[in-house]
Amino acid sequence: MEKMNEAIEKMKILAGIEVEDAATSNYENEGSRSFAFLDDFDATCTLSAKQRLHGFAICLVAGLTCTLLSMLVFFNPIKFGITFTFGNLLALGSTAFLIGPKRQVTMMLDPVRIYATAIYIASMIVALFCALYVRNKLLTLLAITLEFGGLIWYCLSYIPFARSMVSKLMTACFDTEF
Structure with missing residues (x-):
């Protein structure tokens, strides 16, 4: 029975659901208060696995729908920019349902992808600024x-x-030296 409880706790951690011991240790450690708001949000947000999947599916489908509908107004760049960016935001937010908002932000700010995240978010802001x-x-x-x-x-x-x-592929394709 103990091994089954350990397996369930590991599955909760992988799914982004906070385990009680891990959640209380976050509040006791004052040195790691950088995500205090997200810690509070994760602690109060107790969605079941089924609710998380439903939220993910709804948000992803809404984001993809907005992105695809933006193609209908492609020749009006202002409307296109707004619907395309809103669709991207919904699709990006959908993964927070699966892994939790704290883990989502932590993964986005990971040193491997911090520059990609910054470029992506900055380009969304610039697109909305130019459109609105x-x-x-x-x-x-x-x-x-x-x-x-x-x-x-x-x-x-x-x-x-x-x-x-x-x-490397782009460098090989567009290299002009012979």
């Missing part, structure tokens, strides 16, 4: 192109050696 305030179609399309590139680079950061492989 500047209202320049050319700048909005340029920002959306940057956002799409940031999305690809961010997604590649989760696959081991993918970014170095793509970099």
